[in-house]
Amino acid sequence: xxxxxxxxxxxxxxxxxxxxxxxxxxxxxxxxxxxxxxxxxxxxxxxxxxxxxxxxxxxxxxxxxxxxxxxxxxxxxxxxxxxxxxxxxxxxxxxxxxxxxxxxxxxxxxxxxxxxxxxxxxxxxxxxxx
Amino acid sequence: xxxxxxxxxxxxxxxxxxxxxxxxxxxxxxxxxxxxxxxxxxxxxxxxxxxxxxxxxxxxxxxxxxxxxxxxxxxxxxxxxxxxxxxxxxxxxxxxxxxxxxxxxxxxxxxxxxxxxxxxxxxxxxxxxxxxxxxxxxxxxxxxxxxxxxxxxxxxxxxxxxxxxxxxxxxxxxxxxxxxxxxxxxxxxxxxxxxxxxxxxxxxxxxxxxxxxxxxxxxxxxxxxxxxxxxxxxxxxxxxxxxxxxxxxxxxxxxxxxxxxxxxxxxxxxxxxxxxxxxxxxxxxxxxxxxxxxxxxxxxxxxxxxxxxxxxxxxxxxxxxxxxxxxxxxxxxxxxxxxxxxxxxxxxxxxxxxxxxxxxxxxxxxxxxxxxxxxxxxxxxxxxxxxxxxxxxxxxxxxxx
Ligand SMILES: [Zn+2]
Numbered sequence: 041x042x043x044x045x046x047x048x049x050x051x052x053x054x055x056x057x058x059x060x061x062x063x064x065x066x067x068x069x070x071x072x073x074x075x076x077x078x079x080x081x082x083x084x085x086x087x088x089x090x091x092x093x094x095x096x097x098x099x100x101x102x103x104x105x106x107x108x109x110x111x112x113x114x115x116x117x118x119x120x121x122x123x124x125x126x127x128x129x130x131x132x133x134x135x136x137x138x139x140x141x142x143x144x145x146x147x148x149x150x151x152x153x154x155x156x157x158x159x160x161x162x163x164x165x166x167x168x169x170x
Numbered sequence: 171x172x173x174x175x176x177x178x179x180x181x182x183x184x185x186x187x188x189x190x191x192x193x194x195x196x197x198x199x200x201x202x203x204x205x206x207x208x209x210x211x212x213x214x215x216x217x218x219x220x221x222x223x224x225x226x227x228x229x230x231x232x233x234x235x236x237x238x239x240x241x242x243x244x245x246x247x248x249x250x251x252x253x254x255x256x257x258x259x260x261x262x263x264x265x266x267x268x269x270x271x272x273x274x275x276x277x278x279x280x281x282x283x284x285x286x287x288x289x290x291x292x293x294x295x296x297x298x299x300x301x302x303x304x305x306x307x308x309x310x311x312x313x314x315x316x317x318x319x320x321x322x323x324x325x326x327x328x329x330x331x332x333x334x335x336x337x338x339x340x341x342x343x344x345x346x347x348x349x350x351x352x353x354x355x356x357x358x359x360x361x362x363x364x365x366x367x368x369x370x371x372x373x374x375x376x377x378x379x380x381x382x383x384x385x386x387x388x389x390x391x392x393x394x395x396x397x398x399x400x401x402x403x404x405x406x407x408x409x410x411x412x413x414x415x416x417x418x419x420x421x422x423x424x425x426x427x428x429x430x431x432x433x434x435x436x437x438x439x440x441x442x443x444x445x446x447x448x449x450x451x452x453x454x455x456x457x458x459x460x461x462x463x464x465x466x467x468x469x470x471x472x473x474x475x476x477x478x479x480x481x482x483x484x485x486x487x488x489x490x491x492x493x494x495x496x497x498x499x500x501x502x503x504x505x506x507x508x509x510x511x512x513x514x515x516x517x518x519x520x521x522x523x524x525x526x527x528x529x530x531x532x533x534x535x536x537x538x539x540x541x542x543x544x545x546x547x548x549x550x551x552x553x554x555x556x557x558x559x560x561x562x563x564x565x566x567x568x569x570x571x
Contacts, residue, residue: 072437
């Protein structure tokens with residue numbers, strides 16, 4: 041079986057791929073990046089928590105011009121995953137305003153980003169309508 | 171009690187393409203223009219604050235001094251994204267307010283013609299063996315795979331989020347295009363704007379799509395330009411001529427904020443809270459309210475941004491920005507004219523110059539010198555900028571009594 045690696049470290053692969061966040065144990069603020077401290081309360085203790093894989097599209101854009109090497113068009117958006125906002129692309133649907141609507145229900149989906157020289161496959165995530 | 175501070179002289183260059191001028195030429199034109207406008211010289215200045223984002227780190231302030239006057243005064247080279255000009259001005263204001271200088275000089279300059287899209291870094295060649303790096307442990311570039319880092323795309327989402335939260339989901343594309351139509355219409359009266367062509371809603375919607383719902387004319391125009399201002403303390407102004415005192419514009423409020431932590435603010439930049447905070451602080455400092463404003467220059471880096479800032483600057487009831495725009499209030503003949511200069515979408519957006527150029531626009535109306543586009547009887551105006559990252563500058567300007 042091919043070795044897999046997630047595109048980012050807050051994507052957990054396996055039977056049910058999902059996202060995780062660093063949650064401040066003092067105030068509950070959630071972050072996806074490596075932390076020095078909490079931007080909300082300055083605490084330094086974090087717990088790893090799972091993020092809901094279903095949510096609502098609260099904002100989006102359809103990007104037609106991007107930096108060199110970024111394939112366009114694509115749908116970039118923010119998904120409200122039951123109280124945790126997640127930045128992601130909307131995937132597995134046509135990138136046009138007829139198919140992408142504010143408030144639509146979406147769920148996490150993964151896809152292959154590519155394979156490196158050692159045969160390891162990078163796996164990315166997006167959200168698809170359902 | 172700290173002294174009041176006044177804009178004594180102010181100047182903006184023509185925005186557009188200046189292939190024959192370098193950054194220092196433009197900064198020099200603006201600075202010397204502001205000094206002449208104020209009836210003072212480099213000899214009088216006690217501090218220089220200078221911003222040039224594209225050359226940040228190269229010392230634009232000292233390079234400028236070497237062309238227009240080396241007097242040994244302190245220079246503060248500042249950088250704060252699109253709020254760089256406002257930051258430079260505020261630095262000069264703080265020095266005067268603190269009593270460290272009688273006169274302060276601030277300049278912002280940028281050469282951006284042909285800079286293309288302001289985006290995140292280009293994707294470099296991807297490594298041959300996936301290795302997690304950076305704060306997200308990414309094995310490949312995330313721009314375009316996990317959302318977008320392009321400015322048009324980020325601000326598109328900010329506008330769409332507002333439309334979604336306030337249940338205006340019907341025709342956001344057309345709504346934002348009509349905001350752009352207003353600013354392009356206003357620009358026809360501004361000879362210093364980079365683009366002065368009136369555009370119909372159909373033309374705007376039919377133009378090149380950049381990041382839905384922002385088409386090209388709904389995005390700020392990259393261009394060259396500079397703006398500069400001379401500020402002076404109350405007590406020093408009183409010693410100057412009647413003409414200088416009559417044309418001086420009072421800085422009723424000068425505020426700079428950054429974005430406080432909010433849920434999701436590190437997922438999609440929150441340009442709202444820091445603008446609301448800056449507006450609140452500015453209205454309180456000036457002792458005025460949004461209804462008192464005769465004109466507003468706000469940071470329409472994209473048509474989608476202008477809508478949210480109607481609300482953030484309290485120009486309308488909370489959540490009612492769309493109704494406010496639909497009422498015609500923000501057209502130049504409306505209740506609260508917004509971006510009568512044409513805004514960043516047509517006047518142009520030479521980044522570091524923008525935060526002083528918008529103050530020049532307001533001052534020019536308060537002085538009654540705006541000619542064809544004069545807002546009659548203007549006594550009070552507000553200038554707002556946002557630099558993503560984020561920094562927000564709000565200045566309230568008041569006509570001399
Ligand atoms: Zn915390």
